[in-house]
Amino acid sequence: MSLTQSKLKNYFNELLEPNLFEDYTPNGLQIEGASEIKRLAFSVSATQDSIQKSIFWGADGLVVHHGVFWKHQGTRPITGAWGQRIKLCVKHDLNLFSYHLPLDGHQELGNAVALARELGLINILPFAPYKGRPLGCKGELSTPLSAFDFKVKLKNLLQHEIILASGDEKKEMKTIGIVTGGANNEWIKAHEDGLDAYLTGEISEYNWHDSIEAGLHYFAGGHHATERFGIKSLMEKVKKDFPDLEVTFFDSDNKA
Numbered sequence: 001m002s003l004t005q006s007k008l009k010n011y012f013n014e015l016l017e018p019n020l021f022e023d024y025t026p027n028g029l030q031i032e033g034a035s036e037i038k039r040l041a042f043s044v045s046a047t048q049d050s051i052q053k054s055i056f057w058g059a060d061g062l063v064v065h066h067g068v069f070w071k072h073q074g075t076r077p078i079t080g081a082w083g084q085r086i087k088l089c090v091k092h093d094l095n096l097f098s099y100h101l102p103l104d105g106h107q108e109l110g111n112a113v114a115l116a117r118e119l120g121l122i123n124i125l126p127f128a129p130y131k132g133r134p135l136g137c138k139g140e141l142s143t144p145l146s147a148f149d150f151k152v153k154l155k156n157l158l159q160h161e162i163i164l165a166s167g168d169e170k171k172e173m174k175t176i177g178i179v180t181g182g183a184n185n186e187w188i189k190a191h192e193d194g195l196d197a198y199l200t201g202e203i204s205e206y207n208w209h210d211s212i213e214a215g216l217h218y219f220a221g222g223h224h225a226t227e228r229f230g231i232k233s234l235m236e237k238v239k240k241d242f243p244d245l246e247v248t249f250f251d252s253d254n255k256a
Contacts, residue, residue, distance in 0.1 A: 002036040003245055005029070005095055008061065015109075015237070016102040022131045023101045024071045031068070031086065033095035034060045039246040042235040044227055044254075046096055048085055053250040055092045062089075063238075065111070065231050067098025103230045104180060105134045109237055111180040111230030112136035115199075118157055118229060127177045128189045135186065136179035138195060144172040147197065147217040154199070160225035160255075165208045165218040173197045173217050180226040187211050187218050201226040224254035 009029050013019070018027035030046075041059040043050035045066035054062045068085050078086050089096050104111050107126055112135075116124050121139030128135040145153070148169040155162045176197040177190035183200045184207050190198035191214045198216055201223035211218040232249055239247050 002038045002060075003040075003242055005033070005035050005037055005061070008037055008040075008095075009097070011238075011241070012063075012097060012099065016099050016106060016234075018099060018102045021101040021105070021133050025067055025098065025100045026069055027099050027102055028097065029095060030098050031089045031094070031096035033089065033093040037061045037095065037245070039248075040238065041248055041250055042231050043250045044224055044231055044252065046085060046098065047252065048081070048088065049252055050250050051085055051088045051094065051096075055088065055094060057248060057250075059094060059248075061095035061097060063097045063099070063231070063234065065098070065100060065103050065227055067096065067100070069098075099234075101130070101133070101135065103234065105130075105136065106230070107134065107137065109230060109233040110137070111227050112178040114229035114233040115180060115226060116178055119153070121176070127193070128179050128183070128186045135183060136177065138175065138177040138190070138193065140175050141173070144174045146170050146172050150197070150217075151219065154219060154221055158221045158225040160222040163203050163220040165203065165211050165220075167212045167215065169217075171217075180230070181223050184220070187214075187216060191216050199226070223256050224252065 037060040039059045041054035041062045046064045046068050116139050124139040126134035127138035147166045151162045151164045173196035175195040177195045178199045179186045181201045184202045187198040199219040203220035
């Protein structure tokens with residue numbers, strides 16, 4: 001059974017409400033392809049790898065968290081390796097849907113909420129407002145853990161090396177704020193909320209000293225690794241709402 005491109009676009013607009021977010025990328029349908037969609041692929045980022053895998057699988061559409069257009073890049077020619085991504089989509093009539101901040105901050109399907117659930121957090125609430133919308137979530141461990149033990153738990157879940165900035169790794173933690181990806185400076189909001197810890201994907205040199213001196217446990221689990229959860233959660237939602245639509249997830253070997 002196929003799904004029209006316009007119906008899927010409207011579905012995502014109602015579900016993720018991209019119009020409520022002031023983002024630095026166009027959310028929604030970034031590249032228009034086939035009018036009918038029978039197979040829909042999902043991936044964290046629109047790369048040559050994920051696009052080629054989608055085409056080989058026979059997808060009519062690809063849904064990602066990181067699309068191909070960003071405001072900071074400005075107007076640019078469709079050339080080189082980046083241009084190849086665009087040309088592959090156009091040549092093979094592949095619809096490319098991208099949802100950045102709307103997928104980060106969604107309180108049912110978002111990256112942070114989905115990761116929090118995988119970690120077994122309770123009392124999950126919106127966290128880190130950005131221009132009126134939450135970027136992530138905060139919650140509590142059902143049983144306090146030392147920062148070191150939480151690091152081990154996180155490494156097992158993410159299958160990624162964890163950087164922990166902490167003044168005392170043996171000190172127990174219970175509350176944590178989560179904003180996935182490259183939100184390294186949002187640790188300040190965790191500190192302002194009186195949380196014990198902060199989890200994101202990346203950490204800058206100065207974050208190490210600043211967070212330790214503030215008495216916070218700061219966990220960096222990898223940009224890609226922390227952002228696999230939202231897109232997978234969205235895929236499962238689509239699968240449930242459109243059971244006759246074929247869906248699949250393509251991961252990438254991305255250590256960053």
